[in-house]
Amino acid sequence: MNELLEPFDRMLEALVTPAAVRAVEGGASAVVMWRELAASGFLDALVDEQDGGAGLSLADVQPLIAAVGARAVPLPVGETMVARALLARAGVAIPQGPIVLATSAVSGQIVPCAQVAEHVLVDTGSGLVLTGIGDLSPVATGVYHALAARLVWTGPPVGLALPRPAQGLRPIAAVLRAALISGAAARLTDMAARYANERVQFGKPIGRQQALQQSLAVMAEDMIAVRIASQLGCAGGLDVGATVAAVAKSTASAIAARVANTAHAVHGAIGISEEYDLQLLSRRMHEWRAADGSEGYWNTVLGGARLADPAGTVDWVRAQVPV
Known part of the structure; x- marks a missing residue:
């Protein structure tokens, strides 16, 4: 595309x-x-x-x-x-x-x-x-x-x-929020990695510090995870089921907080300044995290759906979240 x-x-x-x-x-x-x-x-x-x-x-x-x-x-x-x-x-x-x-x-x-x-x-x-x-x-x-x-x-x-879609508007809105979070997460990951390579402290870029490299690696993993979750949520078109929406939004909402926190930790005090663009994205990620159900809400939906079905977990996932 x-x-x-x-x-x-x-x-x-x-x-x-x-x-x-x-x-x-x-x-x-x-x-x-x-x-x-x-x-x-x-x-x-x-x-x-x-x-x-x-x-x-x-x-x-x-x-x-x-x-x-x-x-x-x-x-x-x-x-x-x-x-x-x-x-x-x-x-x-x-x-x-x-x-x-x-x-x-x-x-x-x-x-x-x-x-x-x-x-x-x-x-x-x-x-x-x-x-x-x-x-x-x-x-x-x-x-x-x-x-x-x-x-x-x-x-x-x-x-x-x-007419109302079969599952209503909330599942549709939830996968929209997941897609928005996936884009913001990708942008924040790029900003954090670039800043870590440019910010020099004690004679070398802070990105060479092992602890910070670990944080950036986990951030990148989260960014890919929320992208996949968002894609799965959108795969079925506008007739979004509650279970698929729960997978997408619970994943995205949980990751939104972690990615935003890591981005601010890498940037330090400059990240929260009004003049710096980081806060434009992190503020929205927290807003989208809560909108149309946070991870707590959608985890409850997901857990209820799983417990109501006697199928094995792997078979249930394959049936409910088709790839």
Whole structure:
């Protein structure tokens, strides 16, 4: 998929600079950035060809969503791709603005990028409802420069209704978060390795220290593990099962904390400074870790599914998580 990923990543590199990310986090409008993304056509990658899209699978766009994570894009790109595909499949008119996913009908849930969204696709438990972001009273979380918001409502969300995927929105959102984490993990691993080779202390690069080399090796292993988990989660398309989502998100959420911690340990004090780009990624990784179920939530789902099936573990894994 290099022929798809390369132009997408080049566009993000030019459009979503660290300065642009900081500006949006500081309250600047993201309208121009969104218009460029929409004009590229990539937002309709998952929409069927007969509906005017590219007809790609979730597995096909996994590298694109990972690239969004690697660039700390301050907009719900993957969420909008999924929402537009579900709306087109249902024959519902697709709005032009950014769309976020509220994966349950419970009021008060925290949704990433809700502060820069125009619409919300809400899973009510029996169907999906597309509603305006203003109708759900978004409240900032108070986390420094976070674009997530707590969505609050008193009655059932009102808006355009469409069919609900068999397992709902949460498994889909979970594998999206895993893909975002995989991209950010790859970027942080590269940043940490480069810094370790450039930072000289006591006459030699700190990357020559055996203890630090061990930390970087484990970091690289985690980065590959979350990439594989994300790919497995996306392999089945938009009909994501709970077990597959549990494998992808529990792995990604656990690794997100370890990779972020190692990256900051390698960089030392400079890593937390506002001027340095590391914190743009590590802050998001912790946000994505908790969004749509942390590793604790998905480990419970995974354990429950395993205990409910009398099959042997190897056979069960092969059946539930096809490669």
